[in-house]
Amino acid sequence: MQKPAPVDYDVLEPIRERWxxxxxxxxxxxxxxxLLSCFEAARWAASSQNEQPWAxxxxxxxNAPESWRTLFGxxxxxxxxxxxxxxxxxxxxxxxxxxxxxKVNPTALHCVGLAVQNFVLQSxxxxxxxxxxxxxxxxxxxxxxxxxxxxxxxxxxxxxxxxPSGSLxxxxxxxxxxxxxxxxxxxxxxVYSGASGWGESSPLVExxx
Numbered sequence: 605m606q607k608p609a610p611v612d613y614d615v616l617e618p619i620r621e622r623w624x625x626x627x628x629x630x631x632x633x634x635x636x637x638x639l640l641s642c643f644e645a646a647r648w649a650a651s652s653q654n655e656q657p658w659a660x661x662x663x664x665x666x667n668a669p670e671s672w673r674t675l676f677g678x679x680x681x682x683x684x685x686x687x688x689x690x691x692x693x694x695x696x697x698x699x700x701x702x703x704x705x706x707k708v709n710p711t712a713l714h715c716v717g718l719a720v721q722n723f724v725l726q727s728x729x730x731x732x733x734x735x736x737x738x739x740x741x742x743x744x745x746x747x748x749x750x751x752x753x754x755x756x757x758x759x760x761x762x763x764x765x766x767x768p769s770g771s772l773x774x775x776x777x778x779x780x781x782x783x784x785x786x787x788x789x790x791x792x793x794x795v796y797s798g799a800s801g802w803g804e805s806s807p808l809v810e811x812x813x
Contacts, residue, residue, distance in 0.1 A: 645726035690762035
């Protein structure tokens with residue numbers, strides 16, 4: 605299903621095409637070459653002082669089934685109802701301190717976000733779909749995956765090919781999956797002017813005359 609974003613200004617096509625489906629094709633695996641391309645895109649994300657503070661725990665139902673089952677077991681029940689059909693599950697993890705001196709990296713989460721966005725846009729460009737989840741057991745993730753205190757789990761990523769909404773068992777999820785509406789705040793609500801005080805819209809986002 606296509607849900608192109610109703611953008612006000614031109615953006616790259618993968619940005620317009622990206623959305624988070626609930627319906628994944630259980631019978632269509634992600635080709636290894638495509639998965640590697642997505643990780644390669646993440647690899648080349650920008651990061652503060654080139655620290656690259658990201659890590660990924662990856663599971664594939666066919667090629668790495670034990671990891672897939674472990675990651676699936678971390679999800680809350682509401683996410684399990686649909687993520688059970690995603691052929692690939694991935695947990696993003698962040699290293700909280702700089703490797704070179706042990707000091708806190710204040711932009712670590714920003715850097716991981718850049719890496720994941722690279723991953724997501726590459727996946728869309730390859731015809732894949734991604735749905736990211738915050739609904740999982742973080743403490744259990746630490747325990748079963750052996751994540752050290754120097755790192756923190758961030759989000760679980762479902763990756764695969766989109767399926768028809770009819771493949772979803774939950775009618776509410778089917779409705780959400782089929783809903784064509786896509787909304788975002790206008791630029792003036794989050795691009796501020798440093799000269800006018802916090803929350804004041806920047807003149808830079810006024811429509812061109």
